[in-house]
Amino acid sequence: VWRSDTAALLRRRAALARSIDVKLLQRAMLRGRREFVHPIIARFMGSEAQLLELLKVLDDVAADSAHNIPVATKALATIADALAMYAGPAGGLRSGPASNPSFRAAFEALQPSALRLEEAVELLAAQRDRWLQQRRAETMMRAARHYEGAVARCISNGVLTCVCATKATQPPSFGDWAVSEVPSRIDLAGGWSDT
Numbered sequence: 001v002w003r004s005d006t007a008a009l010l011r012r013r014a015a016l017a018r019s020i021d022v023k024l025l026q027r028a029m030l031r032g033r034r035e036f037v038h039p040i041i042a043r044f045m046g047s048e049a050q051l052l053e054l055l056k057v058l059d060d061v062a063a064d065s066a067h068n069i070p071v072a073t074k075a076l077a078t079i080a081d082a083l084a085m086y087a088g089p090a091g092g093l094r095s096g097p098a099s100n101p102s103f104r105a106a107f108e109a110l111q112p113s114a115l116r117l118e119e120a121v122e123l124l125a126a127q128r129d130r131w132l133q134q135r136r137a138e139t140m141m142r143a144a145r146h147y148e149g150a151v152a153r154c155i156s157n158g159v160l161t162c163v164c165a166t167k168a169t170q171p172p173s174f175g176d177w178a179v180s181e182v183p184s185r186i187d188l189a190g191g192w193s194d195t
Contacts, residue, residue, distance in 0.1 A: 017043070018050070022057050029061045029075050041082050048135075051086050055079060059125045066118035069161075073154040076124070080147035083128070083140045091141030098149025100142065102127050110153040112160050124150055 021040050028035040044054035062075035084094050106123035109116040124147065131139040172178050 018053070022053075025054075025057060025078075026061060029058070029078065030065070030071060037078060038081065038085075041078065041085060044082070045086055048132075051082065052132075054082055055125070055128070058082070059121060062121045063118050066121070069117070069154055069158050072117055072121070073151055073158070076121070076147055076154065077151045079128075080144045080151065083144035083147065087137040087140035087144065090137035091144075092138055094141060094144060094148075096142075096145050098146045098152075100146060102130075103146045103149070106146075106150065107153060110150060110157065112157050115157055117154075120150065 021043055025037060025040050028037050028040070041054065044050045058075045058079045062072045062079075065071035065075065084091065103124070106120045106127065109120035109123060128143045128147075131143045
């Protein structure tokens with residue numbers, strides 16, 4: 001007679017599903033294109049232990065990608081999304097200041113003059129973990145805001161490293177038409193179109 005432990009089987013299946021989600025998330029972070037990862041993140045919202053597992057994976061991706069600012073930025077933004085998703089509406093508004101002195105050292109490590117991305121990721125994670133120990137939705141949402149602040153600094157660093165090549169030309173004569181094409185940056189409902 002064959003007997004099975006249904007609970008053990010379900011635990012193994014859940015662990016396998018999380019393992020697959022981790023691989024899918026890592027792959028999505030490391031690819032150079034935009035991918036919608038909220039369904040994967042949502043599957044880690046079942047418990048605090050699952051959230052911590054997710055945050056560890058994203059911390060590792062960000063730290064290991066310190067040489068690749070876009071990938072690290074995407075991982076930090078995903079951490080902000082995960083924290084806000086776990087906090088839910090009880091966490092309050094997601095937008096707001098990201099200026100708590102506890103995060104100052106991490107933000108200083110993101111200064112363009114002395115960018116130390118791996119150190120910043122470690123400092124952000126350490127402060128986030130201290131706030132998560134309070135087990136309050138408000139502090140999770142505040143941590144999400146500070147991660148968004150870190151993302152904004154990373155984007156700023158990326159913009160500052162942009163190299164623009166121009167060549168000198170003669171100005172057009174008076175009355176001649178000149179055409180210029182540039183990307184636009186538009187404020188849509190409080191968020192810039194390029195960030």
